[in-house]
Amino acid sequence: MLDKVLLQIAKSAILNKLDKNYTFDENSILKEYPYLKKNGAVFVTLKYNKELRGCIGSIIAHRTLFDDLNHNAVSAGFSDPRFNSLTKQEFSSLNIEVSLLSEPKILEYTDYEDLLQKIRPNIDGLILKHSRFSGTFLPQVWEQLPTPSLFLEHLSMKAGATKSIYNEHPTIYTYQVEHIQEDFDEILCL
Known part of the structure; x- marks a missing residue:
């Protein structure tokens, strides 16, 4: 604590x-x-x-x-x-x-569906990096965005991108x- x-x-x-x-x-x-x-x-x-x-x-x-x-x-x-x-x-x-x-760690995933399965609600904070796009959400944000798809959608918007960025396989880091x-x-x- x-x-x-x-x-x-x-x-x-x-x-x-x-x-x-x-x-x-x-x-x-x-x-x-x-x-x-x-x-x-x-x-x-x-x-x-x-x-x-x-x-x-x-x-x-x-x-x-x-x-x-x-x-x-x-x-x-x-x-x-x-x-x-x-x-x-x-x-x-x-x-x-x-x-x-x-310390942030790279999350290996194959596609968007795999990413949805690998992120842990209420545990993981995420960092999205791709080209000029970058953003993060602390794990506390899960309180407002409780599903993985909603969390990822809003993270892409925070980074200045759209949800379609996940089709380009951005680098995702997790942290707690x-x-x-x-x-x-x-x-x-x-």
């Missing part, structure tokens, strides 16, 4: 962006939680009034878990191109979720996540 300190770091990073007078001690955090020094890939999802308010993450671990979490929390609040920057008024009413991703979520007012800042 993920440590609540990940939620605290994400909230603190966002608060620091909203209020430059607020700071937290990175060295103390890293000393107390040394696993944060290892490379990790996380997605940070923000919701306001139960609606998506920002979601930014890394697919591949390319920096420390602490740095990835910090960067993606701030990006989810202030750089998600689908939304305006987060305001102070929204801050206390947010719900935050941190998802720690496993551990995730933790809470309302912002329940999370203590660091």
Whole structure:
């Protein structure tokens, strides 16, 4: 189970962006939680009034878990191109979720029907890559798109393609996540 300190770091990073007078001690955090020094890939999802308010993450671990979490929390609040920057008024009413991703693995499949059989609802997150098209869905998206065909159809749209892209045999990766979520007012800042 993920440590609540990940939620605290994400909230603190966002608060620091909203209020430059607020700071937290990175060295103390890293000393107390040394696993944060290892490379990790996380997605940070923000919701306001139960609606998506920002979601930014890394697919591949390319920096420390602490740095990835910090960067993606701030990006989810202030750089998600689908939304305006987060305001102070929204801050206390947010719900935050941190998802720690496993390393993506290529999924071998023969055709679309085989792909439908091999993906695991509510377990697998998917990455679609083909030519200029690329997109991903976290496993949590299965809650809104509960069938493999619906999940794949919407993934192709997110990637900027149509469902017919599966006739071209795109590269599909699977990954899993551990995730933790809470309302912002329940999370203590660091």
